[in-house]
Amino acid sequence: MPTKELTEEESLKLITDMIGKTKSHFHESGASLILWGTIAGFCAILSFIQSYWHFSIGFDVWILTLVAIIPQVWIGIKESKEKVVKTYQETYIDIIWIVYVVSIAAMLIYVNVTYYTSQRLLSNDGIELFSKNIATGEIKPFQVFPPSFSSIMMILYAFPTLATGLITKYRPLIVGAMICYVCFAVSLFTSFTYDMLLTAIAVICCWLIPGLMMRNRFLKQKIEKDV
Amino acid sequence: MFKDLDPILHSQLRLAVVSLLMGVKEAEFVFLKEKTNATAGNLSVQIQKLKEAGYIDVTKKFKNNYPLTICKITTRGIKAFEEYVKNLQEYLGKNK
Structure with missing residues (x-):
């Protein structure tokens, strides 16, 4: 591309072409x-x-x-080593997936912690939950789980x-x-x-x-x- | 030929570089070279001019022992580009 000066139409076409090139650039390999x-x-x-x-x-x-x-x-x-350009779109998508990972981790902590916390709180109040099989009459301790x-x-x-x-x-x-x-x-x-x-x-x-x-x-x- | 347009941007390769950088957060030299089809020497010179005008930030790093140039548009560059497009639109509007 030479360093020549442009007419107004050429300028507009060049801007449109270049913006189109950044839009069409797609790097996601799908590996993750x-x-x-x-x-x-x-x-x-x-x-x-x-x-x-x-x-x-x-x-x-x-x-x-x-x-x-x-x-x-x-x-x-x-x-990240192979990427030659970082778009705003990719940055926002990365943020969404980071928030997702944090949310998944938080959910796993939630399910494990609340299980033991519920058991402890019930135990502190002297309460124990049971489930009864109506058909067999079998009674088993009931575990609190989401x-x-x-x-x-x-x-x-x-x-x-x-x-x-x-x-x-x-x-x-x-x-x-x-x-x-x-x-x-x-x-x-x-x-x-x-x-x-x-x-x-x-x-x-x-x-x-x-x-x-x-x-x-x-x-x-x-x-x-x-x- | 119009007088109101920014002379820094009113050049084919520099306008191409700024237009590309407007659409991305940051880009490596190889990306700009590939998209503009410019020679490395010419592109380096034009990037330097844009940097001197304060329109882009240039960071130099090393990647796998090779030099790496990363370009990013500045706030001043964004304003200049927007002004350029506005003037261009006004010009085209007048000539319709």
Whole structure:
């Protein structure tokens, strides 16, 4: 591009072209979405299988989500090194996902802390709760636990996905988030077993599938750029 | 040719750089080079002129042992660009 002076029409065309180039620049590789869609989907499916067929693998499979933080950090560092431009859009999306991670962590603390706090407070008041099986007459200690916790988690999964989809105008994320909300609504009427199946559907639809589509688009863009 | 337009911005490559930086938070030199199709030498000179005018901030770093130049538009640069576009629109409006 030479350093020549411009006519008014040329100036306007140049501004429009350059702004269009920043808009069309898309870097998201979809790697994080694929990672979390796969991990959370796998954990949810395994939880469903264990609950449906009444067996246990001996440990909480959701621990894998903590292990997945390691590849996520690696993806984050690698992508930030490859980025040659930082858009305002990307900055806002990053903020949304940071808030989401904080919210998820807070929810996990909430569910664990309130469980023990409720037991302690009831115990301090000399109260013990029991549940009775009407059919068998069996009485068991009743553990206070937030009802349909998976439903709350599904709302959280949908929130950053929908926000990202709307900001980037990326339809697969918007559709995925909508499916996630539908799964949330259905899960209000189902047991833990089917909540896990719905969770699997939700994360696969809102993260894994859009992530794979994003990856496909990213690789196509990369090939076009290299040609 | 019009007199009211900012001479710093009224140049093809400098206007292209500022237009690109208006749409992003910050951009590396390679991004600007790729989008403007300019030569590295010419782009460096024009970036320096924009920096001297206070329209952009230039930060130099190292990435994998290679020098890295990051450009970011300043508040002064944003005002100058907005003024330039306003003058351009007025001019085009008058000539319709």
